[in-house]
Amino acid sequence: MTQTTPPLGRFGAYGGRYVPEALVAALEELDEHRAKAMADPSFVGELTELQRSYTGRPSIITRVRRFGDEHCGGAQVVLKREDLNHTGSHKINNVLGQALLTKRMGKTRVIAETGAGQHGVATATAAALMGLDCTVYMGRVDTERQALNVARMRLLGAEVVPVDHGSRTLKDAVNEAFRDWVANVAHTHYVLGTVTGPYPFPEMVRDFHRVIGVEARAQMLDEYGRLPDAVLACVGGGSNAMGIFHRFIDDSGVRLIGLEGGGDGPDSGRHAARFTGQAIPGVLHGAYTYVLQDEEGQTIESHSVSAGLDYPSVGPEHAFLRDSGRAEYYPVTDTEAMTAFEALSRTEGILPAIESAHAAAGAMKIGRELGPDALLLVNLSGRGDKDVHTAAKWFGLLDEGEAQG
Amino acid sequence: MSTQQDVSGVSAALAAAKAEGRAALIGYLPVGYPDVDTSIEAMLTMVRNGVDIVEIGLPYTDPLMDGPVIQTAATGALASGVHVRDVFRAAEAVAGAGASCEVMTYWNPVLRYGVDAFARDLAAAGGSGLITPDLVPDEAADWITASETHGLDRVFLIAPSSTPERLVTTTAACRGFVYAASLMGVTGAREAVGSEAAQLVERARTVTETPICVGLGVSTEAQAAEVAGYADGVIVGSALVATLVTAADRNEGLATLAQKAASLADGVRG
Ligand SMILES: Cc1ncc(COP(=O)(O)O)c(C=O)c1O
Numbered sequence: 001m002t003q004t005t006p007p008l009g010r011f012g013a014y015g016g017r018y019v020p021e022a023l024v025a026a027l028e029e030l031d032e033h034r035a036k037a038m039a040d041p042s043f044v045g046e047l048t049e050l051q052r053s054y055t056g057r058p059s060i061i062t063r064v065r066r067f068g069d070e071h072c073g074g075a076q077v078v079l080k081r082e083d084l085n086h087t088g089s090h091k092i093n094n095v096l097g098q099a100l101l102t103k104r105m106g107k108t109r110v111i112a113e114t115g116a117g118q119h120g121v122a123t124a125t126a127a128a129l130m131g132l133d134c135t136v137y138m139g140r141v142d143t144e145r146q147a148l149n150v151a152r153m154r155l156l157g158a159e160v161v162p163v164d165h166g167s168r169t170l171k172d173a174v175n176e177a178f179r180d181w182v183a184n185v186a187h188t189h190y191v192l193g194t195v196t197g198p199y200p201f202p203e204m205v206r207d208f209h210r211v212i213g214v215e216a217r218a219q220m221l222d223e224y225g226r227l228p229d230a231v232l233a234c235v236g237g238g239s240n241a242m243g244i245f246h247r248f249i250d251d252s253g254v255r256l257i258g259l260e261g262g263g264d265g266p267d268s269g270r271h272a273a274r275f276t277g278q279a280i281p282g283v284l285h286g287a288y289t290y291v292l293q294d295e296e297g298q299t300i301e302s303h304s305v306s307a308g309l310d311y312p313s314v315g316p317e318h319a320f321l322r323d324s325g326r327a328e329y330y331p332v333t334d335t336e337a338m339t340a341f342e343a344l345s346r347t348e349g350i351l352p353a354i355e356s357a358h359a360a361a362g363a364m365k366i367g368r369e370l371g372p373d374a375l376l377l378v379n380l381s382g383r384g385d386k387d388v389h390t391a392a393k394w395f396g397l398l399d400e401g402e403a404q405g
Numbered sequence: 406m407s408t409q410q411d412v413s414g415v416s417a418a419l420a421a422a423k424a425e426g427r428a429a430l431i432g433y434l435p436v437g438y439p440d441v442d443t444s445i446e447a448m449l450t451m452v453r454n455g456v457d458i459v460e461i462g463l464p465y466t467d468p469l470m471d472g473p474v475i476q477t478a479a480t481g482a483l484a485s486g487v488h489v490r491d492v493f494r495a496a497e498a499v500a501g502a503g504a505s506c507e508v509m510t511y512w513n514p515v516l517r518y519g520v521d522a523f524a525r526d527l528a529a530a531g532g533s534g535l536i537t538p539d540l541v542p543d544e545a546a547d548w549i550t551a552s553e554t555h556g557l558d559r560v561f562l563i564a565p566s567s568t569p570e571r572l573v574t575t576t577a578a579c580r581g582f583v584y585a586a587s588l589m590g591v592t593g594a595r596e597a598v599g600s601e602a603a604q605l606v607e608r609a610r611t612v613t614e615t616p617i618c619v620g621l622g623v624s625t626e627a628q629a630a631e632v633a634g635y636a637d638g639v640i641v642g643s644a645l646v647a648t649l650v651t652a653a654d655r656n657e658g659l660a661t662l663a664q665k666a667a668s669l670a671d672g673v674r675g
Pocket residue numbers: 089090115116117118119193194195234235236237238239240241307308309353355356381382383
């Protein structure tokens with residue numbers, strides 16, 4: 001057997017397509033359709049119009065002066081406000097693109113996995129908007145910590161299926177979504193929620209999120225007359241980070257900094273620090289990338305206060321950016337993230353998603369290192385409505401009785 | 406070390422069944438469920454009751470091609486402390502009993518063990534090769550090299566959705582046999598095997614001489630007989646694993662497993 005064509009969709013050594021044969025035809029079909037769609041002015045026009053009139057793009061940037069002065073060593077901190085998008089996070093950028101593709105492919109049903117619930121909410125929203133059937137898989141643990149989003153999805157007409165296998169978090173929801181897809185691929189599109197999975201997902205999802213960095217770069221030049229010294233974003237699978245990083249990759253003076261879920265700390269064994277902990281490259285969910293795994297190749301369960309960062313693997317393009325040194329990745333512990341959550345809320349009146357609070361915590365560290373001359377761009381990937389219960393419990397703000405919930 | 410020209414144990418078993426004018430019966434069990442010793446005893450029980458080839462499953466944390474029964478067993482095996490190397494012990498035991506085996510494994514445990522080292526140790530244990538549900542030939546350059554070096558079978562899957570082009574390239578990359586997934590879906594018993602399986606085998610026969618075995622959804626003697634009518638081998642997983650999962654204790658499990666295997670063996674023997 002001769003190997004003639006190079007493996008598809010690689011970022012250096014990372015990426016690829018490690019899937020059951022049953023899915024290969026669908027991945028090829030998807031790749032073909034998205035290539036045609038991205039070159040088709042009517043598709044691009046429709047997506048751009050939805051972004052404007054439905055999502056609310058462009059999202060603004062906000063200078064957070066008191067947060068910078070009081071918590072980031074006086075650095076100038078600017079937030080990219082993906083939290084102002086319809087449905088409350090960056091996830092909608094990708095979902096609208098994939099939902100339009102679903103219709104182009106003539107499929108009538110979408111499925112999704114979700115951790116924090118934001119991707120599930122975005123998918124349920126797009127399905128309602130476009131008249132598609134929708135099923136969302138969510139780990140049982142996550143349905144409990146993100147109960148509000150479960151209700152939102154159901155109100156939007158989606159079926160939410162709690163997953164009771166394994167760690168009962170995002171990883172297991174992804175397994176279940178793949179199982180559904182293998183069985184129903186003829187009429188179902190899997191709206192994967194982040195920049196991982198088999199080719200073409202990592203590239204396609206990044207391309208739908210690129211708009212974040214494209215807008216932010218122009219806005220920084222426009223409002224501050226220069227590029228930021230660093231761009232910071234939290235990294236679960238890595239979609240909001242790839243979205244804001246990508247347009248800056250060629251700007252060699254701009255540091256790209258990803259913040260991972262550090263849980264109880266990288267040495268505790270309870271974390272989601274794929275680039276810091278025991279992770280080494282391997283295969284999970286269709287891609288060759290960094291995976292938290294034991295010495296026998298079994299996946300290790302991750303831990304993070306943030307459901308959206310609680311995932312043992314990471315998008316392959318991040319693995320490439322990390323190895324090549326273009327991007328840096330640091331863990332942020334649960335406590336550091338919640339400290340940043342409180343700081344941003346109290347100084348600016350902005351409740352961030354707990355995921356995004358990890359990026360804010362990164363700004364607190366980097367800002368103190370770089371001092372007042374630094375200009376930091378932080379991707380506020382989502383708002384904290386869904387996390388009010390978790391945060392209130394964390395800070396002990398619930399009245400007796402409610403605290404058990 | 407064997408060479409490429411050697412015929413694997415599995416190929417010999419498929420040829421022997423063919424000489425008897427029937428399809429071979431391939432039985433799947435995960436190593437380590439409910440514990441390693443019992444799982445090996447269960448594999449030997451299948452062999453004594455008419456299973457021609459044992460498919461030894463390597464339990465994995467994220468078995469996304471498997472339905473609830475096999476996932477339950479895999480999770481149980483991991484919880485009871487199964488190790489990757491136990492698969493070699495199982496292969497040795499099956500080979501020692503005069504039967505042949507393939508290892509069914511998701512790719513990451515092999516990658517972590519080292520592709521060449523895994524192939525070397527499997528060949529040394531008497532295993533014939535690997536069935537890889539989440540590794541398609543397009544990504545298998547290292548495995549193709551290692552399987553050449555160690556004279557192992559490479560069993561890739563084809564599915565009802567496989568395009569004509571992929572049927573050609575995937576079957577060409579296979580050695581030992583081709584695994585035809587009878588339906589679009591994951592492992593688990595089904596009420597009927599369905600017409601897609603026969604059509605897929607028919608399509609594949611026009612592009613390859615390699616034996617074609619059909620799996621996914623086969624659970625009864627009648628279904629085994631039906632599939633044996635058009636395939637070179639009949640692969641049964643969940644229905645066998647279920648005997649162990651639902652049993653009250655070890656002895657009851659092995660006894661029901663023996664009955665199930667014997668009845669499926671009657672099926673392929675018409
Ligand atoms: C607000 C928010 N930010 C970030 C993430 C993490 O995903 P990613 O790393 O793909 O941006 C999530 C995931 O649910 C999220 O809801």
